Amino acid sequence: MEAWISAVLSGILLGLAYGLAAIGLNLIWGVMNVINLSHGAFIALGMFASYFIFKFAGISPFISVFLVLAVGVVLGMIAYFLALHRVILAPELSTLLATYSLSLIIIGLGTFFFTTNPRAIDVGLGSVKVFGAYIPKEKILVGIYSLIFTLLLYLFLYKTWTGKAIRAVSMNITAAKFMGVNTTFILSLAFGIGIALAMVAGALIASVFPFTILTGGVYELKSFVICVLGGLGSPLGALVGGLIMGLLENVLTLKIQVGYVPFLEFLILVIILLVKPTGIMGKE
């Protein structure tokens, strides 16, 4: 019984983090029509940022995550101007290749400098007993932080001028220009925020699971499945998709080997694409 409670709680808490990562992917798709194949690489970068700050400065991931957020936005904006700006109006294949090259560069450099040895951050906060199950405090913080970041993003997108401009650009970029929106800035900012969310999700997850520079790929796949599950372009859908994903993964592994999880995720992706291509929460 405790195993089940633990699995369900872990599923919810981690699912929120998966959802957060997926929202980053979703935002970039929704605003820029770009499928960001560097998503996983940036998740891994977030993990390493968190790891090195913890290792060398002794700062907890739950504090440094705000720095990761800020750095992520800036890094993402720079990446936009380096890799995407010139091809943003080109057919989708060009932007796909651009983000893929970005991913290859990051993973290549990462492998060179960080090797592919597994690392882990041991924050050592201990556990709390919930309904008889012991849950590491890190997991609880990951869930809470993910919820808070999601909420902050929502407030930003719906309550600030800049956030509204991002939404306007996602709906009609020409009209947004007529309103006086600097669309180049907004596109780069949207990419920056999408990247920052990926890095933040990575930084949080790194406090729970070990990782290498290649780990991002696993979470990238999860993000894609979540986006398809929840409906591309629907941030709320991404959150729900994340929860479903987290729960499935944690509950299923009670019965089957962990190694099958990616296979099952992929299976879900295919089934959803066949049955309801717009996603569970997506529009027709």
Next chain:
Amino acid sequence: MSDVVLKVEDLETGYGEVQILWGVSLEAKKGKLTTIIGSNGSGKTTLLRAITGVVPVWKGRVLFKGEDITHLPAHRRADMGLVMVPEGRMLFPEMTVYENLEMGAYTKRARAKLKESLDFVLNLFPRLKERLNQKAGTMSGGEQQMVALGRGLMACPELLILDEPSLGLAPKLVLDVFSVIKKLKDEGITMLLVEQNVHISLMITDWAYVMAEGRIVMEGSGEELEKSEEVKKAYLGV
């Protein structure tokens, strides 16, 4: 300062390799309603896109309030008060009516007057008052046109450009749109109008241009053009 708000000089542009405009010149004067008529595909929308900066100008100049804006990005032109109500309305469909109006007042200068502008717009279109929280994409064509006009007015325009505001509307609603344009004209708002409803447009306009195949082929006061045999034949179907 002279009373010419917008001056277009020998403008040439197109898409890719295809040239659409072949040296267009025109003026819009302060407080006046200037109208461009012309058949489908004559390049009216393209001209407005070049004026607002969403297609690049190949040759010629665009002057706004005396300043050369030919190569200014579109959003900077909006900052200056050059406001476009585009063909097909181009609302933000997933935003509420209120948010659409708010986006109209996005520029710094318009933001400062958001409340007054909103009062003005809701006075002009009382029906929008109950619809403020409705998603713009779910409204009828006529209502959407009101939102589009309202959104343009929220920007405190120094020049309000209207690209076929009556397009696709029922005859009754077409008249409503024109009565709004007339009201705005009486308010002293400078406007540049592109229209297919030649007869009504010429009745209320101060000055009009006729465009054909990417060129201005005729200009004059509304009355003059309405009497002109060519216009009668080509556009009024008499």
